[in-house]
Amino acid sequence: MNDKRKTQHELSILRAIQRDMDIITAGLLLAGQFTIIGIFITPDGFALSVGGPLSGESRIESKNNNQAVDATIDAIDILLAMLLISGKVGIGAITVSSDGFSFTIAGPIFGTQKPDPTLPNAPKVFKEFNTVVSKHFDIDMDSQKN
Amino acid sequence: MALTDTPTIRPSKGSLFLVALPIIIFILFFTQFKSPDRPPV
Numbered sequence: 001m002n003d004k005r006k007t008q009h010e011l012s013i014l015r016a017i018q019r020d021m022d023i024i025t026a027g028l029l030l031a032g033q034f035t036i037i038g039i040f041i042t043p044d045g046f047a048l049s050v051g052g053p054l055s056g057e058s059r060i061e062s063k064n065n066n067q068a069v070d071a072t073i074d075a076i077d078i079l080l081a082m083l084l085i086s087g088k089v090g091i092g093a094i095t096v097s098s099d100g101f102s103f104t105i106a107g108p109i110f111g112t113q114k115p116d117p118t119l120p121n122a123p124k125v126f127k128e129f130n131t132v133v134s135k136h137f138d139i140d141m142d143s144q145k146n
Numbered sequence: 147m148a149l150t151d152t153p154t155i156r157p158s159k160g161s162l163f164l165v166a167l168p169i170i171i172f173i174l175f176f177t178q179f180k181s182p183d184r185p186p187v
Contacts, residue, residue, distance in 0.1 A: 039169050046166040058183035062176060069176045076169070088154055108154045111162040 007119055014117035021091045025050065025103055026084035029077045035059040036076050037102060045111015047092055048080065049102045056100015080105060090114045 028034040029050060037060055038049035051057030062069030083089045089107030092115050106112040157165070 036169075036173070039166065039173060041166065041170075045162045046169075048169070053183045058179035060173070060177040061180045063178050066176070069172075072172065073177065086152070108156050110165075111157065111159070 010119055011117050014119075018090060018115070018117060019087075021103075022084045022087070025091060025105075026081035028052065028054065029081040029084070032074075032077075034077070034103075035073055036080065040104060042112055044113075047104045047106040047110060047112050049095060049104050050077075050080065051100065051102030055102060057097070057102050058099075083107065083109065 025034065033054055034050045034052040036048055037051050037057055040047040040049060052059050060073060062073070080089070084105065088109050089105050091103050092106030092112065093104040095102045095104055107114040
């Protein structure tokens with residue numbers, strides 16, 4: 001029972017970290033530090049990739065200084081930030097490249113699954129690990145001292 | 147009541163295609179990387 005409560009507590013911490021990442025990314029999108037930089041197509045739907053100089057990536061801009069295209073990029077960024085803040089979408093993955101990394105935004109509204117924190121069998125695994133380690137790997141700490 | 151409590155929209159495959167395709171075309175043909183953001187080689 002105690003393990004279950006501990007797992008629930010850890011899940012709530014993970015959920016809070018995910019929510020913080022969503023809010024920070026939304027703030028960076030609204031501040032213009034991040035822009036949409038790509039799109040991933042999956043069998044279920046699609047996911048949008050965002051990044052900026054803070055993550056080592058380049059933002060995008062219009063070709064030939066077209067104001068309408070710049071306004072569209074801003075509109076997409078604002079829409080993404082609103083969806084992130086409202087919790088409809090979330091940070092689904094981080095893509096690492098040679099320059100830096102970008103955040104991938106996924107959610108049911110894009111046809112993809114919004115990631116949910118999980119700790120499958122964590123208490124059981126920890127208990128088994130502790131049992132095995134204490135039973136077979138009894139380290140004599142005195143021998144470790146110089 | 148939180149914002150996240152509102153029901154989520156789940157578009158159909160066709161709707162998703164109609165949303166994704168303009169974004170693909172937009173990014174591919176109308177945008178470029180911002181030159182000041184590119185690190186000097």
